[in-house]
Amino acid sequence: MRLSFIFSEMWIGLRRNVTMTLGVLVTTAVALTLLGVGLFIWAQVNSMQDFWYNKVEVTVYLCGKQTQTSTCQQSGAITPQQQSQLKSQLESMPQVQHVYYESEAQAYQRFRDQFKTSPVLVENTREGEVPASFRVKLKDPTKYAVVTSAVQGRPGVSTVYDFRAVLGKFFNILNSVRNGALLLAGFGLLAALLLIGNTIRLAAFSRRRETGIMRLVGASNFAIQMPFLMEGAITGFLGGAVASSAVYGLKALVDWKIRPAFLTFAFLGWGSVHLIVVVLLVVGVLLSMLSSFFTIRRYLHV
Amino acid sequence: MISFEDVTKLYPTQTRPALQNVSVEVEKGEFIFLVGASGSGKSTFLRLVLREERATGGDVHVAGKDLSRLSSWKVPQLRRQIGCVFQDFRLLPNKNVRENVAFALEVLGKNRKLINRWVPETLELVGLDGKAERLPDELSGGEQQRVAIARAFVNRPMILLADEPTGNLDPATSIGIMKILDRINRTGTTVVMATHDAAIVDSMRKRVVELEFGKVVRDQSRGVYGYSS
Structure with missing residues (x-):
């Protein structure tokens, strides 16, 4: 043919x-x-x-003196002892790769950098109003729920914020x-x-x-x-x-x-x-x- | 070349067989007429040879092949050895004479050189040289049938089947067609022609097989059309 x-x-x-x-x-x-x-x-x-998801971190916000959430009003600001306990608990979890502490001062600095285009917001926020946090890097980003539920509601923990929920x-x-x-x-x-x-x-x-x-x-x-x-x-x-x-x-x-x-x-x-x-x-x-x-x-x- | 042994063909929707215990042997190079009234089984006979239909019973052998055992993908090979001419010519209206004849070779994948040699040769054989560029509409019925014969024969088949090839033509034209079929037969091609045309059958003096209600009632060498009709 x-x-x-x-x-x-x-x-x-x-x-x-x-x-x-x-x-x-x-x-x-x-x-x-x-x-x-x-x-x-x-x-x-x-x-x-x-x-x-590769960038996902679970952010554990800690209670400061001025934190207004209901859990923090009950327990008050986190004590150094509670804080180190929380840190070692997070670090001992097998799903966790790395725990990084961000103090109130560092958080405030980052806040100012992030919102420098809105000066009104920056002027009205003082140091201490942006809470300190543990940023938890996970080995497997899909296992965020385990970490979240382990630390949620513990004394001195304000909220656990997980990127994935928003995304x-x-x-x-x-x-x-x-x-x-x-x-x-x-x-x-x-x-x-x-x-x-x-x-x-x-x-x-x-x-x-x-x-x-x-x-x-x-x-x-x-x-x-x-x-x-x-x-x-x-x-x-x-x-x-x-x-x-x-x-x-x-x-x-x-x-x-x-x-x-x-x-x-x-x-x-x-x-x-x-x-x-x-x-x-x-x-x-x-x-x-x-x-x-x-x-x-x-x-x-x- | 063609051999029917006790062949019966029953169409699914009918009660009476179209062919019943038919045994016919056609040798290579023979010319035979199939005669009989409409519905006597002539067309069924031809369709069985082409393997358009399969026999319900008995054996059909064509060109050395047992058609009941021939797988359907080999049917095209069988048909390349059989040329076919019909009452209604079946030409392609939008192709001219040369293209109509060449079509049969083109679909078989023959090369251009071969086509350019075989087509004019065959047109000359049927007496149409000089009319190669005409369209079928511009030809008389007899000329159209010659084109159809050329198309059927251009591949040099071993068998030529003709189903009432003169059915639409006047007697004088029919004689011309018969001369061509006779010429083709003389090249060694087996010709089987189904017809109603008594005058033609009588004048040719070839073998006649008469069918009636699907049965062979006469098989006569150098026969005539019949006594009754």
């Missing part, structure tokens, strides 16, 4: 029902774009989670956006699959004369199916290409608009985006070829 012949037959098929081909192309492109966005968010969330809400939102995109992508792909099947069926019908003759003169099944499979593959590939440019566009938009505002975030690199694009193209081509293949089996009787 010569390639030029397959391609000319395929081209005739694509041109003959150009509206259906376009319909398939758009559906496939939309579905694959959603899949791409879903994968994009998924990869982004993963890289952000890795980034943040968790943020990640939950991103994850549901991702799930939504993937779900829509699933429906879109299903629609694309059916549409491709239907288009190939139409193509098979409009070329039944040709395929009939091909069968009669003894063309191999492969030769008969190939133009249809190629038609499917080309449409799938074009759909994938459109979706890929959408994903590249998204990446460029993120870099341009969002990245400057969140410099500390870990953003997705071009490498991962290229990988997503490869996935989209492969899924597009395979899916449509698969759909074509099964439709041809049914309608071409080969």
Whole structure:
């Protein structure tokens, strides 16, 4: 079977029902774009989670003289004895890698550095109002709950603050956006699959004369199916290409608009985006070829 | 070349078999007419040879192959040794004469050089040299059937099946078609022709196999169309 012949037959098929081909192309492109966005968010969330969870510390705030929380009002400021007991307890836990003490003076200094753009806030805060704390670095960031529950409520402990609880809400939102995109992508792909099947069926019908003759003169099944499979593959590939440019566009938009505002975030690199694009193209081509293949089996009787 | 041994074909939706205990032997290079009324089983006979259908009972051998044991992916190989001509020509309307004939070779993956040699040769054989660039619409019925014959024969098959090839043609044109089939037969190709055309059968004086209600009622060398019709 010569390639030029397959391609000319395929081209005739694509041109003959150009509206259906376009319909398939758009559906496939939309579905694959959603899949791409879903994968994009998924990869982004993963890289952000890795980034943040590696930095996760459990912060154990200690009661100072001026601390207003209810636990501190009962127990009063932490005594040096309680403090050293707490420290050795944290250090003895197997999940803990390192315990670092931040005094009230150091905490105040850091507070001033962090909020130097809001002078009013800094002027109204005095040393001693920012509590001292133990910053606990964990060996395994997912084990934060063990540490939290061990020291929560102990005398002299004001609150136990764990980064993950705050980040968790943020990640939950991103994850549901991702799930939504993937779900829509699933429906879109299903629609694309059916549409491709239907288009190939139409193509098979409009070329039944040709395929009939091909069968009669003894063309191999492969030769008969190939133009249809190629038609499917080309449409799938074009759909994938459109979706890929959408994903590249998204990446460029993120870099341009969002990245400057969140410099500390870990953003997705071009490498991962290229990988997503490869996935989209492969899924597009395979899916449509698969759909074509099964439709041809049914309608071409080969 | 073609051998039917006690062949029965029963279509699933029918109670009477289309062919019933048919035994026919066709030698290499023979020319035979299949005659009989509509529904007598002529077309079923041809479909069994092509393995478009499988026999319900008995053995069909074509070109040395036992068709009941031929796996379906080998059917294309069988069909490359059989050319086929029909009453309704079955040409591709948007391809010209040369392209129609070349199509049969192209789908088999023959190279351009071979196609450029075989197609004009075959067109000359059927008397269509000079009309290679015409579209089927621009040809008479007889000429269209010649294109169909050229397409069936361009691959030099061992067997040529013709299902009422003159059914749509006037007597004078039919004679021309028969001359071509005879010429093809003389190259050593086995020709099996199903027909209703008494005049043609009578004039050719070839072997005649008559079917009636799916049974062979006459198998006569150098026969005529029949006494009754």
